[in-house]
Amino acid sequence: MNWSFFHKLGSPKWLYELAEKLIPWFLASGISALLVGSIWGLVFAPEDYQQGNSFRIIYIHVPSAILAQSCYMMMAVSAVVGLVWKMKITDMFIASAAPVGAAFTFLALFTGAVWGKPTWGTWWVWDARLTAMLVLLFLYLGVISLRNALDDAEMVTKASAILVLVGVVNIPIIKYSVEWWNTLHQPATFTLTEKPAMPSEMWIPLLIMVLGVYLFFGGLVLMRMRNEILSRERKTKWVQKLIVLNAEEQQV
Amino acid sequence: MGGHGLYVWLCYGVSLFIFVVISIQPVLAKINLVKELKQIQRRKKADDFSAHEQKSGEA
Numbered sequence: 001m002n003w004s005f006f007h008k009l010g011s012p013k014w015l016y017e018l019a020e021k022l023i024p025w026f027l028a029s030g031i032s033a034l035l036v037g038s039i040w041g042l043v044f045a046p047e048d049y050q051q052g053n054s055f056r057i058i059y060i061h062v063p064s065a066i067l068a069q070s071c072y073m074m075m076a077v078s079a080v081v082g083l084v085w086k087m088k089i090t091d092m093f094i095a096s097a098a099p100v101g102a103a104f105t106f107l108a109l110f111t112g113a114v115w116g117k118p119t120w121g122t123w124w125v126w127d128a129r130l131t132a133m134l135v136l137l138f139l140y141l142g143v144i145s146l147r148n149a150l151d152d153a154e155m156v157t158k159a160s161a162i163l164v165l166v167g168v169v170n171i172p173i174i175k176y177s178v179e180w181w182n183t184l185h186q187p188a189t190f191t192l193t194e195k196p197a198m199p200s201e202m203w204i205p206l207l208i209m210v211l212g213v214y215l216f217f218g219g220l221v222l223m224r225m226r227n228e229i230l231s232r233e234r235k236t237k238w239v240q241k242l243i244v245l246n247a248e249e250q251q252v
Numbered sequence: 253m254g255g256h257g258l259y260v261w262l263c264y265g266v267s268l269f270i271f272v273v274i275s276i277q278p279v280l281a282k283i284n285l286v287k288e289l290k291q292i293q294r295r296k297k298a299d300d301f302s303a304h305e306q307k308s309g310e311a
Contacts, residue, residue, distance in 0.1 A: 054256035057263045103274050111263045223278035243289045
């Protein structure tokens with residue numbers, strides 16, 4: 001088993017250079033997929049026979065919700081790896097991913113509420129899934145505030161990792177809530193094993209949006225991790241050289 | 253859009269706004285960070301230079 005990849009992950013400089021190469025690809029592909037998916041969903045997908053055009057909100061609501069949960073799971077894995085192997089990159093990932101995850105959670109809740117009003121006559125109910133998603137938003141905001149409140153770097157790392165792990169029990173609750181309790185939110189559109197009930201003109205743009213949102217997320221998190229690295233490694237020679245190069249570029 | 257236009261466009265509009273904000277934020281942060289690090293570097297060079305001058309002045 002080739003462990004050198006993991007050793008490289010421990011090097012901020014290697015990660016910085018990798019990020020520089022990957023960010024444009026992630027952003028370009030993510031944004032293209034989001035554009036294609038949204039335009040397809042807004043203009044070309046057929047109207048729903050029950051909900052009319054308001055169902056088009058699905059093209060934002062579902063990808064955001066999926067990503068909000070995935071992001072948290074990634075943070076949880078990072079937290080475990082960080083607590084066990086003490087790699088700086090895991091803490092940088094948690095710091096970079098939390099605000100992005102929070103934004104997507106908010107978007108899922110907001111679009112869900114706006115979709116709910118014309119469809120079910122209400123902006124909000126204390127449905128299991130909705131409540132659990134709200135808890136997820138609070139967890140994200142909690143991680144962000146905790147990191148801002150503490151000073152000692154080691155404490156920040158440990159405390160945010162522990163908070164992330166304590167909250168991870170929420171994710172299966174969100175996922176299975178629609179199976180365990182029969183309240184307002186509808187069951188899953190997609191499962192891994194069955195064909196979706198929607199026609200392909202409706203679910204293909206949804207798949208494109210999910211892909212787009214993941215790629216976009218990748219680009220965003222890498223951009224933030226790049227800044228984290230620069231800030232934390234500011235005293236090293238390679239960062240100092242980078243700043244000088246930057247300065248010379250601007251003078252020319 | 254069958255009367256649901258407001259809801260649909262509100263959602264897409266807010267999403268676009270949020271996407272733009274979370275994209276621009278790290279770009280601005282990087283610009284500010286590089287500016288700050290350059291300033292520190294400049295100050296350090298000035299300190300080193302004056303310390304060197306003092307030393308050679310005393311010698």
